[in-house]
Amino acid sequence: MSVAVPYIPEDAPFTSEQRAWLNGLLAGMFSSVPRDSAAQETGQRIAVLYASQSGVAEGLARKLAKELKAQGYIPSVSTLVGYTAASLAAESCALILASTYGDGDAPDGVEPFYEQLCLERFPRMDKLSYAVFALGDRHYEHFCEFGKNLDAKLAALGGNRLADRIDCDVDVDEPFAQWKAFILARLNEDSPWQSPRPPVGMPELKPPALPTDAGADPKRQAARAFTRDQPLLAAVIDKRSLTHLASTKSTLHVAFSIEGTGMSYEAGDACGVIPANDQNLVAEILQKLRFNGNERVSSAKEGTTTLYDALVHEREITRLNRKIMQGYAERGDCAQLLDLLKPEHQTALEAYAYDRGFIDLLIEFPEVIGDPEDVVTLLPKLAPRLYSISSSPAAHAGQIHTTVAVVRFVAHNRHRGGVCSTFFADRTSIEDRLPIYIQPNKRFKLPANPDAPMIMIGPGTGIAPFRGFLHERRALGHKGKNWLFFGERSSATDYLYREELESMQADGHLTSFDTAFSRDNGHKIYVQDRMLERAPQFWNWLQEGASVYVCGDASRMAKDVHATLCRITREQGAMSAPAAEEYVGALQEQHRYHRDVY
């Protein structure tokens, strides 16, 4: 009788050889030898390190540490913000969970650690065994780049890889569970205690229940009860425009009821929304493909579905990336596309993909797809979109508010719209129920000290979490001073939440309030210009222990605001440029400089 060991599924990201080996080890671990007693003998120290911005990698690091502890190891969990490369060199075993931001960069505050590793004469890490779990999102050009760089750097320094790096897309749970099982087995194999081979004829075992870590706080447990795979269908209770009809843009306030659902959140968290594509665009795609939409295709959830439903509910059709273009070009042998995909044409490829969608491939390179199944193989799963929550649980009980900028533009003779923002704008009415979940943002929270001053810089939809923070602080009776920098295009048409903000200014809850309307005058005025105008006061607030928060556009605004923060520090603190950078880096390490940028 053969031994069935169903721990690691067939589609897990391992080779068949690795899977067989791992299944064998796991079977051994969970058979006759009590794991705890064996693990107690190891007593091995393991550094669990994370590079995280919105908390996903941090959460996984804590879960991993908990599991390691249960297995008898001595884990220490630490962020890479403020961590030194020398500390890492002193470890014998490090498990690193690293997410990627910006253009393939490290999360905020982690760069100094990586720069230390890159110093020319950095000592070798021959004694270090390590493994990297890289987190990212395939929609970004530099997928998991920081995790990849870190893994390569540690190997180059002589580190011994315990396991191949895993590059994980946004659905982290399954790959993490598999990586964790693999790592535990690997550690177990390397430890003095060896798991016995499963006895021949061992009966089929059920997979070990992977421990869940909902955290000690019951509020957070409820928040995790709804996930992107099991969202809450929440009723829309308010939808109104925050911008004037005459505005050059459209920003909406959309509120959901979560009353009595058990869902909860904290100010600073984000709301994930699972949208549906525009049916007119889907109809046009089907027409170009010459399919009627009733064809059966594999579903992203389970089993099969119609091609029409897959295109409306399951697949990305408004975004292009290298992988989609590569698959399409190879299927159709499209010479022009294949040329664009050459590494030396990266910039041209990014420009091509930026304002085009699947429909453009079908129009520009027709007759490539003959099999409906190819459509679902080619297009990635429709990802949820995140929106910073603009309400406060203390002030808006039973509700979640969001502030949504509607993405519309004309490109290549076609009116286009972002999936989710136009889903809100064009295809959602009050009382509709939308699938939502909470994406906790552990690093973007009110100061722990209710008396600490805070400075919030949030142009455009960047205002969202700060509206939540201001209401929360008032409802909780926090006495700390509040300073808001808000910017938009025009004061007459784009002054989001004007009445609320002016009323908070009038009653003193907003101790200081600066606006920057970029298109009201002949020349642009941005939030960072206002920061510079108020540089002495800004510096005084920092000296008083203020925390600085930035939210909104990542591509330009957040970089310029960061540079301005360094400039104010340099000029007001009479420091050299490197000393000012160090000061700002220290603010990050002390959790006094937070960014929620997208």
Ligand SMILES: Cc1cc2nc3c(=O)[nH]c(=O)nc-3n(C[C@H](O)[C@H](O)[C@H](O)COP(=O)(O)OP(=O)(O)OC[C@H]3O[C@@H](n4cnc5c(N)ncnc54)[C@H](O)[C@@H]3O)c2cc1C
């Ligand atoms: C943590 C976090 C918090 C966020 N909070 C908010 C928030 O509070 N409010 C908010 O509005 N958004 C917020 N966002 C952004 C939000 O998640 C969506 O990305 C945004 O609404 C666009 O999604 P969409 O589905 O409408 O567009 P998509 O369908 O994703 O976008 C379509 C594509 O259109 C292209 N495109 C976009 N604009 C243009 C243009 N002007 N010209 C040419 N091409 C263009 C881009 O290539 C884009 O990928 C947040 C994002 C994150 C990660």
Ligand SMILES: NC(=O)c1ccc[n+]([C@@H]2O[C@H](COP(=O)([O-])OP(=O)(O)OC[C@H]3O[C@@H](n4cnc5c(N)ncnc54)[C@H](OP(=O)(O)O)[C@@H]3O)[C@@H](O)[C@H]2O)c1
């Ligand atoms: N194209 C679209 O239709 C559309 C719609 C919504 C959102 N988005 C994208 O979504 C993100 C957020 O958009 P949003 O509506 O919140 O507002 P936003 O586009 O970030 O604009 C808010 C304000 O910030 C200003 N701004 C521009 N560059 C800046 C900089 N370097 N430093 C400081 N301020 C700067 C803008 O001025 P100016 O615009 O006058 O320069 C505007 O006054 C952005 O990435 C944006 O590109 C695009």
Ligand SMILES: Cc1cc2nc3c(=O)[nH]c(=O)nc-3n(C[C@H](O)[C@H](O)[C@H](O)COP(=O)(O)O)c2cc1C
């Ligand atoms: C503004 C922004 C930029 C990002 N840039 C990248 C990127 O360049 N490459 C990538 O693979 N993922 C990128 N991501 C995705 C994150 O790495 C991913 O969501 C990760 O799970 C976040 O982990 P964290 O919560 O630990 O920070 C980006 C996410 C955001 C919000």
